[in-house]
Each structure stands twice: as structure tokens, then as C-alpha cells.
Amino acid sequence: MDKETVRRVAMLARLELSEEEIESFTKDLGEILEHFSMLDELQDLDDYGFNPVEVIDVLRDDEPHQEIPAEELLRDMDTYEDYVRGPRLS
Amino acid sequence: MKIGLEIHVQLPTRSKMFCACPTDGVTPNSAICPTCLGMPGARPSLNRAALEMGLRLAKLYDCKIPERTWFSRKTYFYPDLAKHFQVTQYDNPVGEYGVFDFRGKPIRIRRVHLEEDPGRIKRVGRQGEEMSLVDYNRSGIPLVEIVTEPDLSNPAEARQFLSDMLTEIRHTIGLSDENEQSVRVDCNISVGIERVEVKNVTGLRNMERALKYELVRQTKMLRSKKPIVRETRRFDEERKVTLPARKKEFEEDYGYIGEPDLGVYNIRALAESLDEKESPLARAKRLCEEYGMAEGTSRQLINTSMGLCDLFEEMAAAAGTKASLYLVTDVISSNWSKIKDLLDEDMRAEIIEVARLYSDASVNDIEARRRLRALFSEDEVAETGSAVRGDPKLLEDAVEKAVTANPGIFEDYAKNDRAANRLIGDVINSTKGAFSSQEIVLKVKERLERDL
Amino acid sequence: MSSALSISKIRELNEEYGMFYSIGDGKGLDGSRFHFSAKDNLTTKDHPTTAGSKILSNYRPPFDAAAVERLREAGGVLLGKTSMDEFGFGTFSVNSAFEVPRNPYDRDRSCGGSSGGAACAAALIDGHLALGVSTGGSISCPAAFCGVFGFTPTYGRVSRYGLLDYGNSLDKIGMLAADCATIAELFPLIAGADERDPTSCGHPPMGECRIPASIGIPSESIKGLPPGIRKSFDEAVTKLKDDMGIEVRTLEMPMFRYAQPAYYIIATSEASTNLARYGGMRYGARGKDLGLHFDRYFTSVRSENFGAEAKRRILLGTFTRMVGLRDRYYLRALQVRQAVIEEYRRAFKDVDAVLTPTMPFIAPRFNEVAGMSALEIYLADHLTIPPNLSGMPHLNIPCGYVEGMPVGMQLVADHWDEGCLLQAGMEWGKLFERIRPEAMI
Numbered sequence: 001m002d003k004e005t006v007r008r009v010a011m012l013a014r015l016e017l018s019e020e021e022i023e024s025f026t027k028d029l030g031e032i033l034e035h036f037s038m039l040d041e042l043q044d045l046d047d048y049g050f051n052p053v054e055v056i057d058v059l060r061d062d063e064p065h066q067e068i069p070a071e072e073l074l075r076d077m078d079t080y081e082d083y084v085r086g087p088r089l090s
Numbered sequence: 091m092k093i094g095l096e097i098h099v100q101l102p103t104r105s106k107m108f109c110a111c112p113t114d115g116v117t118p119n120s121a122i123c124p125t126c127l128g129m130p131g132a133r134p135s136l137n138r139a140a141l142e143m144g145l146r147l148a149k150l151y152d153c154k155i156p157e158r159t160w161f162s163r164k165t166y167f168y169p170d171l172a173k174h175f176q177v178t179q180y181d182n183p184v185g186e187y188g189v190f191d192f193r194g195k196p197i198r199i200r201r202v203h204l205e206e207d208p209g210r211i212k213r214v215g216r217q218g219e220e221m222s223l224v225d226y227n228r229s230g231i232p233l234v235e236i237v238t239e240p241d242l243s244n245p246a247e248a249r250q251f252l253s254d255m256l257t258e259i260r261h262t263i264g265l266s267d268e269n270e271q272s273v274r275v276d277c278n279i280s281v282g283i284e285r286v287e288v289k290n291v292t293g294l295r296n297m298e299r300a301l302k303y304e305l306v307r308q309t310k311m312l313r314s315k316k317p318i319v320r321e322t323r324r325f326d327e328e329r330k331v332t333l334p335a336r337k338k339e340f341e342e343d344y345g346y347i348g349e350p351d352l353g354v355y356n357i358r359a360l361a362e363s364l365d366e367k368e369s370p371l372a373r374a375k376r377l378c379e380e381y382g383m384a385e386g387t388s389r390q391l392i393n394t395s396m397g398l399c400d401l402f403e404e405m406a407a408a409a410g411t412k413a414s415l416y417l418v419t420d421v422i423s424s425n426w427s428k429i430k431d432l433l434d435e436d437m438r439a440e441i442i443e444v445a446r447l448y449s450d451a452s453v454n455d456i457e458a459r460r461r462l463r464a465l466f467s468e469d470e471v472a473e474t475g476s477a478v479r480g481d482p483k484l485l486e487d488a489v490e491k492a493v494t495a496n497p498g499i500f501e502d503y504a505k506n507d508r509a510a511n512r513l514i515g516d517v518i519n520s521t522k523g524a525f526s527s528q529e530i531v532l533k534v535k536e537r538l539e540r541d542l
Numbered sequence: 543m544s545s546a547l548s549i550s551k552i553r554e555l556n557e558e559y560g561m562f563y564s565i566g567d568g569k570g571l572d573g574s575r576f577h578f579s580a581k582d583n584l585t586t587k588d589h590p591t592t593a594g595s596k597i598l599s600n601y602r603p604p605f606d607a608a609a610v611e612r613l614r615e616a617g618g619v620l621l622g623k624t625s626m627d628e629f630g631f632g633t634f635s636v637n638s639a640f641e642v643p644r645n646p647y648d649r650d651r652s653c654g655g656s657s658g659g660a661a662c663a664a665a666l667i668d669g670h671l672a673l674g675v676s677t678g679g680s681i682s683c684p685a686a687f688c689g690v691f692g693f694t695p696t697y698g699r700v701s702r703y704g705l706l707d708y709g710n711s712l713d714k715i716g717m718l719a720a721d722c723a724t725i726a727e728l729f730p731l732i733a734g735a736d737e738r739d740p741t742s743c744g745h746p747p748m749g750e751c752r753i754p755a756s757i758g759i760p761s762e763s764i765k766g767l768p769p770g771i772r773k774s775f776d777e778a779v780t781k782l783k784d785d786m787g788i789e790v791r792t793l794e795m796p797m798f799r800y801a802q803p804a805y806y807i808i809a810t811s812e813a814s815t816n817l818a819r820y821g822g823m824r825y826g827a828r829g830k831d832l833g834l835h836f837d838r839y840f841t842s843v844r845s846e847n848f849g850a851e852a853k854r855r856i857l858l859g860t861f862t863r864m865v866g867l868r869d870r871y872y873l874r875a876l877q878v879r880q881a882v883i884e885e886y887r888r889a890f891k892d893v894d895a896v897l898t899p900t901m902p903f904i905a906p907r908f909n910e911v912a913g914m915s916a917l918e919i920y921l922a923d924h925l926t927i928p929p930n931l932s933g934m935p936h937l938n939i940p941c942g943y944v945e946g947m948p949v950g951m952q953l954v955a956d957h958w959d960e961g962c963l964l965q966a967g968m969e970w971g972k973l974f975e976r977i978r979p980e981a982m983i
Contacts, residue, residue, distance in 0.1 A: 052933025055353025083223035086169035174818035
């Protein structure tokens, strides 16, 4: 783990880090990844799932339904003529 | 030139892909809920209809359907993306390695996958400092993405291909023409070696234009020995040119991970259980083979409606191909928009009865058409005319009357024999179906030639 | 049952212990069936929900979490929202933008985390039920440090609708209480399928339960324990054998050591995507200037409002799923999880439950916590991680005291077999004498 990598990862995650933060995160993540490298000992695993228990074929019928009124959902948002305001695009 | 397409089509479900919000919200931000707004604590739940539509399409292209499928998170930051990740498919999509028979040329389908649409952005403010206004009604609408291999060789072919493809899709998942306008395509084009991607082109016409523009641009570059750079471009609909997409500060890394809120789906079994409808193009092919129909005719039928094809096949079974085809391609297809709403069991039986009478010459073509029109048009009188069928004297009188009513008809006919149509039309109207159109045409021409 | 309790007493207590981030008006408390609290990462319409993060300052969700809703429907009164590590990122509840809870037995010590406020409330308020959430040990750890029962059910047993996600394939909503009977009585209220969370659907119901007849202790779990903890644990095991008639065996579980890296990779990979949504547009902290380019805008809101541990885990999780690294870290971690599950399954062929100490030390002082490195803190979870990674239900059982501070043991059962844990906990409660904290109300 080096500072350049931390900078790039931070950029991907939309985080701006101070020089001190970069310094300390580089050290922490380096130690942590060093510890993670024990996983390299395990080469012959293949089975995996995205949940620890089986979650299979849970489907919903195509029935439209709205529970919470839109005004309530938009209550704390910054809106303009029903649109949600966002930042500049270019 | 090699062209590959990534086609995005909104699936015509009633509710969204991962939440129950309706898909027909009009007022901005009216069809929204915590899930499609990406609110903390809300979760997705997959719409069965969306999964089934995806599988029907995978089957249509004869894709390899895996035993199980699942969804993945594609992370990137943009104001229209509520969670800042899109739930899409990365590994094990609903279909892979398919093929589309494009008029005898196999176009390979790399994959078919499902994903959610982001919200819609409205840009406001001066160019260069546009602010975003977001409507999340579109957020979470189900999309299917169909990715082809670069097997298409020119813009016209690509357009025709996409048009055929949409005919099939429309039928397979019940897409309306309206949805069809919203088809979005990412095009990959390479004239030389390097591949250029034109992102997010809307509709058939724009796609063809964008491809043509790229063809010309890349050919010019090659001629003048300028290097073509591998890049992403966008299509400017107003100026009809492709432009380099704005360079991002850095390349995104989507960092795909499995979506742990949904689980997995056993889709092979589900796909097998879905009834298979004949696709429109397969049907066109069969109509040609089975009924000796011309290719153009069969395409006209499938493009009008599968319902029309059904009606034709029923008529043909009862009244034979020739009579049925005549009536279907003539009066029935031109009135299809009216007929389709009225077509109940009784109407069907009556139409078939008319076809049968016409087929065994109990009524002639004019009478058959008149009777059909009477079935679905209010201003047509249902009663038959009072003329005695087949009396040759009556026909001669009618022709004479028409000649008198059209002074100068002989001069006109001498210049152009199409002028005869005026007389023919009058005689058809005045004899109210007592004579067939062939008889009338023959008599009128005879009369005109005689005095020329 | 709660006639003597009042909101003003709770407020006073909270001044000293900081277990609540937000306290309700206590409406309906008199004569109510029971009172409960919710960890602040469970949504509540009538309380702000921040998950301990500045980025959600003053956020008021438009809906109640399923677990909260079900307890309210059953006649429970929500006292308030309990303080926690930001988004559950921590072992000592010190990584909060707001309140840091203090240990009921020594205010200079940590409650453990990340459900620290919940454990503190369960220890100090008589008859209280605290809803907690565990991803890698966030119920067991604070329950052990605060001397209460901490119950983490099987993954998927309780709907996560309304839970602010940390790691969606690991997060489990559970309960903490001083008396295991409170949990046994109220847990069925929140268990079971909820169509708003597909992962809660299609599982077997809670069945008939008996105390486990046999227990296995992985030899890996007792290596290198401080003598005090070891002594306390050994005495408890003797009691299990002699007083409860449980057969005790030693097990080898060599996959245990890999559980920890696998856990941190999966948890942070998922967390870094879950936290992507916080960008100052739709809820929580806002940026000052929408005139900024969206990348700058999101970056500024996130950098200003996420705490250091949240940033660390976002970085780690983003890294481990990057192109070229994903297979080595993320996918490998998923495979390790599967292998750990299989190791448990093998163990459950021989024994009904697996027992370990809960934490390898007693609740540390705040100044000790401050001196620990990130890796040292991550390593402190090594006993609570295996069951959490594999979605196995587990229960922290208070089992003794060292230097006046509580020590816990952790009983783990197979998927869907949580009933036997609660039975064992209730039986143990009859044999074990709890030292009540002085400040208890």
C-alpha cells in the first residue's frame, strides 16, 4: 500500500484526504492488508454465495402500490418545481 | 466496418423493477418510494414480471440460460443515480451466447441482462454551468440490455437489424410502439482497428445517423493517415454529429460486488416453464412457406399485428388461402385499427362466414368487401342492394348512366387509360354489389374502347 | 411493570452514561407491556436516525424499521435511540459523531461496540429490552463488556427493513437484556418473514427448543487468553458440565483464523457501496454550494461529514473490490465464508453448540482504546467474527467478573437453531448471580 494508491482509492470513493490522513491511512491499510495476505494460503476454494444462508427465488408480483405519499418523501429535500435539485453537471 | 450494439429497452411492467412504484408516473417525483430514492434502510425486491420478460428475450435469442442468476452493484457517482450504485447483472446474466437470425445472417448475441434505470436529469442554466434537476420517476424502471457481437457491417444494416429486433421484442414482451421510441443504444464502431463507442443514442434514426457520421469520420481519418483513438463519444441530436464525450477526471472503477439484498434465482427451470410464443419473424417465415405468401406480404401482416395473422390463419382454415388472403390484405388490414377493438367471437365467426361465401363464389369481391365493412363501420348500410343479381341489362344501363354523368371521359381515357377508374367507381356504387369488380371493369373498358 | 420508571430518570442517567442519542417523551410508558430502545441505525419516524454519523445529522426517516414497528404494535414503548459507533464501524462505541456511552460498571471504560448504548441501557434500566444490530460482533461484544445477555439470531431471521446498512450479507438485528427471559419472550415478535426484505423470506420457523446436550470448544479460541478471562471461562464451563449436565468437548476449527480477514473484506466491500449514497442530495448533511461540479460536491460533503473510521473502511472496501484485486480479496473472502460455514456444519454434526469466550479482554479504559492501532482493534473481534461471518445465531452469556468488570461467553448454534441458545441462557440465568451496577434504575 502506498500513498498513490490511497489517493486513487480515495478519489474513487469521493473522499478528499488531508496529507496527514493519507499518511495514517496508508500505514493502517498497509498493516491490515498485510494481515489479509494470509488468505493467499487458501487456493483451492471455489464454492461461494452472496448470503450466508440460502435466499432463493424471492419474487414480488407486478402490482403497483405506493405506501408513503411523495410529498412526505420529498419533505426534507431541496426541490424546485417537483424536481430534486442536484449539483452542477459540467 | 464492424458494428456492435448495446441495446437498452425499458420493460413494460406495471410496477418498477425493485419496488412497487408505478411505472407511469407523469408529474416529476410522483412515482417514488424509499427504495427507488435510495433512502437508507429501504430494500429492493425483484419484480417477477421483469425477470420473466428478461428470460423470454434470452430464450428468443436461443441464449444459454444459467442454472442461477443474481444481481450485482455497479458503483459510480452521478446525480441521477439514487444509491450511487446501479443494481445490474455482472456475472451469470439471464442469457449468454445467443444468436439472432437477421434475414439469413446470424448476428451473435453476447449477453442479455437486466438492470434498473437511473432517474431522469433535466439540465437547467447556462451551458457549461448546468445545474441538475432530478426526476426519480424513472429511477428503478426495469431495463433489458442486449449486447451483440460486432457482426453488423454498415449503418443501414444496423438500423434494419434493430428494427427487426424491436419487432420481435415488441411481440415477445408486449412492448408498445411508444416504448419503442425510448430505445437507447450504445454503438461500437470500428472502421480500422481501433474501436469507438458512441454512447446513449436514442431511437433508430439517430442510431443510423450516428453510425453514418462515424463511418465518414473514421474513413477520412484513415485516408489522411490520422490515428483513430479508442474513445467514447456522444451523439448531438440537433447537430447530427458525434462529439468526444467529456473527459472524466479519472476512470471510474465500478468495483462490482454481488447484491446481497436479493439472493439468487433459479432461472433455468423458470425459463423452461414459460410458454413459448412464436416470434413475429419466425411467423413471417412460416406464413411464406405454409401459404405461399410473398415475403413482403407476410412482413406487412406481422408488422400490422399478430392478431391479424391469427385471424388470417383462422380464415384460411375455413375458406382457403386465396380468398382469405385477398380479404385480409385488402379490406381487413386497412381497417385493422377499427376491427381489433371489436374482434370478439361473434365478429370472428361473421368474418369467417363472409370469407367462406366469397371463396365458393356465393358473393363476389365487392359484396364481400361491402359486407365486411358493414361489420365494423357504422356508415355502411348493412342491407344488400335491391338490384337483381347478374342481369346483364342492368350492368349496361349502369355503364351508360356513368358515361352520361362523366362528360369528356373519352378524351381523358384517350390520354390515360386510368381515367376508366372514374366510371368503374360510379358503376360499383350504383350497382350495389350485384356484379363483381372483374365484370364491371370488363364492361367499362369494352364501352370506352367501342366509342374511342 | 415499568411504573417506577420515568423519562426524567432516564434523562438523568443519560447525563452520566450517554447511552441514548435521542430520548422520547415516554408517552404510554405507564402501564405499558414493556419498554424498549432501538439502536440509532434503525429508522424511526418520531426520532432522528443518524447511525452515529454527522452525515445524517437530523435525518428523519419517513418510516419505522420493521423490528421497531412490530414491537410497537405489540404494545412496547420506545424510550429512545441508543448511541453507537458510526454506521456500526467499531468495537468500543467511541467512533461516534455524537454521544459516547460509558460502561455501567466503570464510567472510564468503554461499553464495547458497536451497540454500546444498547448494552448500557440493558444493564442500567430494569426490565429493559434493547434492540441491537450485529455485523461482526456488535451485539456480543458490548453485551460481554456490560454484563448482559446479547442475542444475535440467524442471518435472515429478522427483517432488515429500516436498518441503515453496514454489510447487507452480515447485518443482523438482535436483542440485549439483563434477563434472558425478556429476550425469549419478546424475540418471536420481531422474527419471521417480511416481504420488504427478501432475505428474511422463505426460512424455517423457530422450532421446538431444548438446552444443547453437548457443547464443543474450539481449541483455537482459548489460546493466549489473559489469565483472568481464562479462569472465569473455565469456571463457567465446569458449571455447564456439573450444574447443567452438558457434555463438553474440544474441537479443532482451523478455518477460524481466516474468518477475520474474510469478514473485514466482505463487510467493507459492502459498506463502501452502501455509503456511496450519502452525498448531500437527498437526505442528511447538505453541501454549501450546489454550484459545484457534482464530483466536487459529493466529495466535499462526504469528506467533511464521515468520521475517520468510516473513511478507513470505505477506502478498504473500495480497494478490495477494484478491478484486478476483486478476485484476490472480495471473491476469496466469499469463498472463505463458505468454508467457515462448512466447518461449523461439521462441528454441529458432533455437538449441538459451539462455545468460546466472547472477548479476549475486559472492557478497556478509554485511554487504552485511544492507544490501539486500527489493526489491533480489528483483531479484538476475532472470537465474535466467525459466527457473524457465517450467519450463525449466537448468544453472549454473562459468566463472571474480573477486576469488577463483566466477562462473557458466547454460545453459537447452527442456522435456524437459535431456540436452544435462549433456553440455555434462561437456564444459566437461574444459576448465575449478576452483580447489579450501582447506577441501575
